[in-house]
Amino acid sequence: MNSFVTGRRLVRELGEWRSSAPAYKALAERIRVLLMDGRLSSGAKLPAERELSQALALSRTTVAAAYSKLRDDGFLDSVRGSGSTLQLPGRERGEHALHPGLSLDFTKATAPAYPGIQGAYANALEQLPAYLCHDGFDLVGLPDLREAIAQSYTDRGVPTSADQIMVTVGAQHALNLVTRTLYSPGERILVEQPTYPHALDTFASVGARVLAFPVRQDGGWDLQEALLQIRRAAPSLAFLMPDFHNPTGMSMSIHEREYLAAAAAREGTVLVVDETTALLDIDRGPLPPMAAFSPNILTLGSLGKLAWGGLRVGWIRGPREIMARLLRNRPAGDLGTPLVEQLAATTLLQELPSMAASRSLDLRRGRDTAVQLLRAQLPQWQVQVPDGGISLWINTESVSSSALALAARAEGLGLVPGPRFGIDGAFERYLRLPFGYSDGQLGEGIGILGRIAGHVGSDPLRMPLQAVI
Ligand SMILES: Cc1ncc(COP(=O)(O)O)c(C=O)c1O
Known part of the structure; x- marks a missing residue:
């Protein structure tokens, strides 16, 4: 079902969207980030250009140029008279809409099936x-x-x-x-x-x-x-x-x-x-x-x-x-x-007690491995060690987690950026890292983060273009 995104809601989701890039590009990039990480859904209708230009106090030409860029890049489908609908490129090729080409999916905080x-x-x-x-x-x-x-x-x-x-x-x-x-x-x-x-x-x-x-x-x-x-x-x-x-x-x-x-x-x-x-x-x-x-x-x-x-x-x-x-x-x-x-x-x-005991052992291993790897490879990140659960909530200091998630995707690693866990664009400097994975998978995933974090800035908009899909 299509949903409508009002101008007011889009302004809220956009948060601090401006960057050193021209306004139309920065706006298009930010909308793309919101679509990629699920804050806006594929199939949602964007506000009309006039409505958004008023809500953002921008010229209508700038909003039109942003929509045009999104259209050219395959993220927007506009039909005269019925508005502009967000879409994920590649869907029509039958790829999995949100996870094309991911070799390691850290978007879900889950653990392997209990052996019983x-x-x-x-x-x-x-x-x-x-x-x-x-x-x-x-x-x-x-x-x-x-x-x-x-x-x-x-x-x-x-x-x-x-x-x-x-x-x-x-x-x-x-x-x-x-x-x-x-x-x-x-x-x-x-x-x-x-x-x-x-x-x-x-x-x-x-x-x-x-x-x-x-x-x-x-x-x-x-x-x-x-x-x-x-x-x-x-x-x-x-x-x-x-x-x-x-x-x-x-x-x-x-x-x-x-x-x-x-x-x-x-x-x-x-x-x-x-x-x-x-x-x-x-x-x-x-x-x-x-x-x-x-x-x-x-x-x-x-x-x-x-x-x-x-x-x-x-x-x-x-x-x-x-x-x-x-x-x-x-x-x-x-x-x-x-x-x-x-x-x-x-x-x-x-078998509840033995299920919980077996899960506990595995989560302890995953948590300790993840913390050790992060401290060695990303010492500037602030990692608190939880006494349970299935994920770390990491303060990435200056790194934008939206930008990080897009860059990681290009390396085959799926991540959910911090703002997905808040309202009104909060937590851009936070990343949820699930640790219910094998040591090998954690090593591979955190290895990717260690390699790319230095190249991803604090600006959620300055993302490498090749990160798209
Ligand atoms: C806090 C929380 N609630 C609900 C769910 C969904 O649970 P279920 O898979 O049982 O629908 C999850 C799964 O990730 C969760 O983390």
Whole structure:
């Protein structure tokens, strides 16, 4: 579906777009960067030249020249009377739209499949015949699986029963369902800054006004700012990742959990707590889940990081009355979680402690290798060592991560630049580096970064042209 990018939104996304290059070139380059790293999507319609020239206080000739350059380079398709649509060159040749020619893809913070996956699927197929006499549509989840998920919360200190659990098609689906059900037009949503990019995408898809409060590597969650925003703007939802936050890997202290849960409950903001990364503990130790501090919290979980992304099994835990609303609203979007995957997930949950232990070992190796390589090859970058999670959140000092991501792409390395994790163009000097890869892959990827970082400036616009696709 085509989306319209308003002049105001484009101005916001452009951030500091001017450079030493002529204005039309700088503008075209910046729009290209936003398209390449996903902040603007292929198929989106740009504002009319007149609208953008007014929004940017530029001459219409400059905007027309920028659009013309984008057209010449294959990034824009303009049809008289129906506007200008962004596109990625090469699509029509059947290449993978966002990752043509990547030999190493660090755009996803994932880890290899847990070795027990295949056994869990074999087990699931053995059980399948017993289910074939039913219609197979399952909107809430298999009773055994819901029981096992509920038990995992009870084991973490939050007594939970199966009727508080809905099984979903991964945590992303869970977030989408929660947002579609609980959000109404005109309301606001509070997020951490930085945050998980696809959460921002979900909130944008319902047209939500998003507010942010900072999570800082040197100070944690800015509770004063969160409270101010909750009081002032009364957001209907607040999206948080208290355990091994993506991308920083940080965790909220018990005090921070208690404080935020109480503030949200007082002001009527529903906390949506994403625990997709919550069991990726390397050397932190257990902390009580956010749900321990208030009954009115929705928790999202997933086996994606612990077992395998391809399993596509996640869940929502919440108060019964909200779960009933979610159930009523679900068929508008999908008709249930696939059965074989649910059966496999039920087996895997029985192995939860050993899955978490095996993941922990592998993440420790990846984290330590990545930190060691970065300190040796990019000593000027500031790298904080997280005690869990699956990525490093690196301050690149003077290097623009948008420019770095484009230059890396030319070397076959996929990266997500910092601004994808923030709103309003924040984090241009930050890079998320996932470490759930083999030592060889980390060596290769960080080797590329070490080679190119010196040639990439601080200016997000001055990128080598050959970096395109
Ligand atoms: C914080 C966070 N939430 C949700 C997801 C999506 O999870 P799933 O693959 O279960 O849909 C991810 C995956 O990268 C994630 O990092």
